[in-house]
Amino acid sequence: MSGKTKIITLKYPLLVLFSLLGTSLATSSSQPSFLIALSNGTTLKANFNIDPTLSRAAEKNALEGCINQPLSNGVWQVKVTQIEHIYALNDAPNFPAWSISLEVKNETQIATRLADAGFSDIAKGIQVTFADGTTLGAEPLGTEDLLFEALPKSGTLSYKINFLYPFPVPKNMNTNQKPHHLLLELGFNKISPHLKSKGVIFNRKNPSFKINLDCTK
Secondary structure, three states: OOOOEEEEOOOOOHHHHHHHHHOOOOOOOOOOHHHHHHOOOOOOEEEOOOOHHHHHHEEEEHHHHEEEEEOOOOOEEEEEEEEEEEEOOOOOOOOOEEEEEEEEOOOOOOOOOOHHEEEOOOOHEEEEEEEOOOOEEEEEHHHHHHOOEEEEEOOEEEEEEEEEOOOOOOHHHHHHHHEEEEEEEEOOOOOOHHHHHHOOOOOOOOOEEEEEEEEEE
């Protein structure tokens, strides 16, 4: 599958995604990728094999906090409210996952979308890390509303993000091990020209969020 890119649209269920990518996700080193054609015409690229080194720059000096602790970078306020161990497809044991509930609040003076103010890469931008160094990326097909929902001034969005294990799950991978951190990677300069012209700007050089999932406020 190396060198090939699949194009899929959000009308396909998650199971079709797995059948498109094949069953070598757990062992492949070719970093299989695909393009997601979103309903608003935007196309984003995502990878399923997440490289843990991708998050190191975002983790440095990121806003850190615990579950139920609001964190703000001047544009977005984020609060994680819950983490659950789930089975992603109708409780099928072959598809274990972790689900994280969070609230995102627009702290600007105008309607704003995450896709226009911080995020640009689904695969790298949202991931969980484990104590043993394992990382899982957010389910790309389940983040469209989070990234592209236009929130009005002071508007809040409650959302659940799923983090799926590779399929099939490697035998040496402990799927009951709870994630240690949630990382939401945002870029200081990744604000659209329109929002910049309206004065939207982060209040810190690294606007990323790093939430410790082992503590609660």
